Amino acid sequence: MNMHPPSLPAVGVVGATGYTGLEVLRLLRRHAGVQVRFATSEGSAGEASALPGLSLVSSATVSLEGIELVFLCLPHGKALEWAERAHAADVRVVDLTADHRPGSGRQEGWVYGMVDLAPERIAGARRVANPGCYPTGVQVAIHPLRTRGMISDGAPVVINAASGVTGAGRTPKRELLFAEVASDYRAYALGNAHRHLLEMREGLPGLPLVFQPHLLPLARGILETMYLPMRDAVDAASVRAVWREVFEDSATVSVTDGSPTLAEVARTDRLVLGAADNAGIPGLVTVIASFDNLGKGAAGQAVQNMNLMLGLDPVLGLRC
Amino acid sequence: MNMHPPSLPAVGVVGATGYTGLEVLRLLRRHAGVQVRFATSEGSAGEASALPGLSLVSSATVSLEGIELVFLCLPHGKALEWAERAHAADVRVVDLTADHRPGSGRQEGWVYGMVDLAPERIAGARRVANPGCYPTGVQVAIHPLRTRGMISDGAPVVINAASGVTGAGRTPKRELLFAEVASDYRAYALGNAHRHLLEMREGLPGLPLVFQPHLLPLARGILETMYLPMRDAVDAASVRAVWREVFEDSATVSVTDGSPTLAEVARTDRLVLGAADNAGIPGLVTVIASFDNLGKGAAGQAVQNMNLMLGLDPVLGLRC
């Protein structure tokens, strides 16, 4: 109910009516380590926010006095001004837009907040670029294998991804109407043209990635099916063994011997990994990552970044 | 494929990119008795229409020379100008908007196109106001009972209706986005406030109607559950008997002894009626009508009206 004692660190949410902003508020509502001081919306200022008792305000009226951290949940390309403002006021930032991610050309001074791969760099950071949804699953799955030299050089890595529609935002568009989406499924950004590719390529340098996203008739969830050409005798069992070692202490990443599903991760901040050999096709291992695009793929990882930045329990407030 | 010989009557569709316009084109595509000469869209002129081989054009470029009938599939309130234009050119009109329906104050010179209740008046008509979706089910179910004096005077008639979202149109709005609708169900127009009430009241004068619509997480379909206070010994069996007599020759209205479903009418131009007594509550009969809001509730009835106006087989081209 947000009745935290005033001594808890104060945070703010900038852009609190889009799907990621709403999800950040949903997590912070039950978070025992911070208090939410403000939530902004230019179009709905004065209305109730998703947090009981807190009204939406316009950015212009916000004071950063006493604020420890702000979440930027704005449309891509719109975070620059607020990032500057927070920086000038010496306030920590978790930027959920693409504006300071790898590939943006604006990473200087920012730490990439891929919490499961480099938590130690985030602990002391004051400005964190929260990873994109698709790149989160791809890098969590592939990065540990890549750094161990398990993946073949040269052959393309095919990533066939599918996402629920909240990934496309909450701005009304005809193609996102219920009656358009409800009985459909289709590929989009054909031709290796998705803007998340840049982010993935910087995170996995040298790997020839083919990334093909599809739109699911679901509100939430991402499932990425990746086809990895492996070195020598690397098989699914050795892939799982590496993951289990790397993510042994992670409360949000788990490994299954079966097939990861969207049902098991919906409305959580978890990510589930699976792997399988392919009968008759030696050397090709299929790898699957499932997670909620608004949870682990956005707000969950953002709150995890906040926890690390503020020195709190890393999974405080998360749905593990 | 619309390769009809030029001797077939020519028709046009005004407003061919909304859900009703698309559905009219879908029906006309397979209609053996007319040819579609034009389909308009102000916003998408030049693009392909839903009819293979026919491009969308703007209204201003349309010629009515040789056109026998136009369908007006515009937003409510926008049909007046086109109705005038067609009238001036002596072209028949089926108006799918609410602009000339009972309750609009503009009925003069127009015939109300409730095909199952008064087909003989439509046969000679040149201007037909196509009924609203909700009023179609309500009147088809209740009108025959009302005119036979089977319904009690005085007690309210409760109509609990549920509709798929295409009934709300194709203009992008936040509340119609997939992620907003997909896990929801709610009442709207609370307080007997739906604009279709006027139309129903004129069709069923003197009946105290309570009409409460709800929004279903479905693209298509309307199911109306009506609670009728009956005179004396009128029960569900006598209700069904009256319907079966009235709709004996109808290819689009049928009566079931069971529970009408949306599944059986989806993507058809049919309407199914059912009735049940209520144990322990003598005198109250529950009546249910199911149909597709875009089929029988809009385009299906519109094409049926066209068939009658042009002297064709009444159900030509319909999905019965």
Next chain:
Amino acid sequence: MNMHPPSLPAVGVVGATGYTGLEVLRLLRRHAGVQVRFATSEGSAGEASALPGLSLVSSATVSLEGIELVFLCLPHGKALEWAERAHAADVRVVDLTADHRPGSGRQEGWVYGMVDLAPERIAGARRVANPGCYPTGVQVAIHPLRTRGMISDGAPVVINAASGVTGAGRTPKRELLFAEVASDYRAYALGNAHRHLLEMREGLPGLPLVFQPHLLPLARGILETMYLPMRDAVDAASVRAVWREVFEDSATVSVTDGSPTLAEVARTDRLVLGAADNAGIPGLVTVIASFDNLGKGAAGQAVQNMNLMLGLDPVLGLRC
């Protein structure tokens, strides 16, 4: 993670693979006041339960030594034996089946667990019959109005209800398959024939109820739209005023001036009430209750009953 100290009260879940059993486990997993000692399944003994670290066991192998309370999440008609067994071992019971509810003929010795209406009777109880889903919304909405004499005598009270499919259980049946439900909506138990009517009638004696349920293409949620004939000058505002007084201290029941939705209660243990007058129909107030059939309508209320029986904070572990 169920790593509670052994001093917490121990509970068991009988029937842990159906939808209500799964939901009880989901709530207990995060409950800080009890520890789950066992979860039974006759068909899946030995497999993992929904609670990490706890395997399913068959009833025959369960010991009740040291158990404070058991939840019976069995099919209706199957709870009698376990109720006897728990009684003999002096273990508290929350029975989620219909077997000991009003109307069952087996209420003797059992308290009806409608937590929002008579919490004081539950506090000391050892055997509680958890209310049915549909009766919960109907009674929470109507009981306070009825006891204040606000509802007219004689005229039928129409309750038009709609539920997601988990209410029908998890046993495979053709009519519950995805492809059968996904584009459908229909009334069932036509003719005032639903077995929950008995329970409602005992809770609201003397009111002539007409209860018509419908099946929604949703997994979860119940929305009940009730049409209440009111005495004299009773209107929607006075209805809301009474509710606000009665449920002032409730953390699970809230009142809205708008239209209650399924979206706002999905996966919570809350219940939202709304009311509206009907233009042109004086004396008829429309009342709406929305809640999650598995939350407030089953497991949420069951855990709330447990909290009261064990002297814990009434809403501990609930999703308010």
Next chain:
Amino acid sequence: MNMHPPSLPAVGVVGATGYTGLEVLRLLRRHAGVQVRFATSEGSAGEASALPGLSLVSSATVSLEGIELVFLCLPHGKALEWAERAHAADVRVVDLTADHRPGSGRQEGWVYGMVDLAPERIAGARRVANPGCYPTGVQVAIHPLRTRGMISDGAPVVINAASGVTGAGRTPKRELLFAEVASDYRAYALGNAHRHLLEMREGLPGLPLVFQPHLLPLARGILETMYLPMRDAVDAASVRAVWREVFEDSATVSVTDGSPTLAEVARTDRLVLGAADNAGIPGLVTVIASFDNLGKGAAGQAVQNMNLMLGLDPVLGLRC
């Protein structure tokens, strides 16, 4: 309405209550070239079939006297007996099961009914094995490219497929219940283990196929995204050019410059092909096929086979 003159060829449907049997009846209902003489069901004999006026009968009571052709819509492995019976009675057969497809080991005497690739062999056939749903899209897309030597040797061809749940049949199973499927998406048959692989491999000999199917939260539709390693300068444009030449006269296969969708093929007997180059990955072309698993993927192709076998217009009765 099935009131065809007795001179039309008579056909029968064996297994008329599963999803494919229902769809065959749906198509035959509007087919102007044949009459349906019987529809069988062992479990529902005596009840109404999906064809108005025709009751279901048990196989034992069926006479094949005067029957020209039977459709076998049985579970896989159950068609052998009926195939023998029809053969003995000199009745043509379209077998929609996998029992006589490539890879079954029982192809002798049967023609593989891939209508778009070898229609001339089907014209004179008396026993046709109707292709599987997944193999239809894969072979229609790849076979013309393969036979023209456009695909590289050696490198794996990854086929990432997604299907609606009707592909899994109508027998009640827990994992097919609405509440299990509605918010899920997952891969199944992990490890190149789907039984359709044998059929694809015989149709595309020598190609190293990796086939990974996924289950969509939809009733109908298959979308296959294929990643093809190409020879030399073969690009998406040349792929589309070949398809357009091969399928120039086809009324059911079309080629788009955009992204094929499930929405455009749902409830039709069409198949849409698309292709795209991948930026930065020369030599890898992404190919997509979309179609309705019950339409082109089963009943649509079966009726097309029937049309060819009986010398009728190949697309008579199809939804093109």
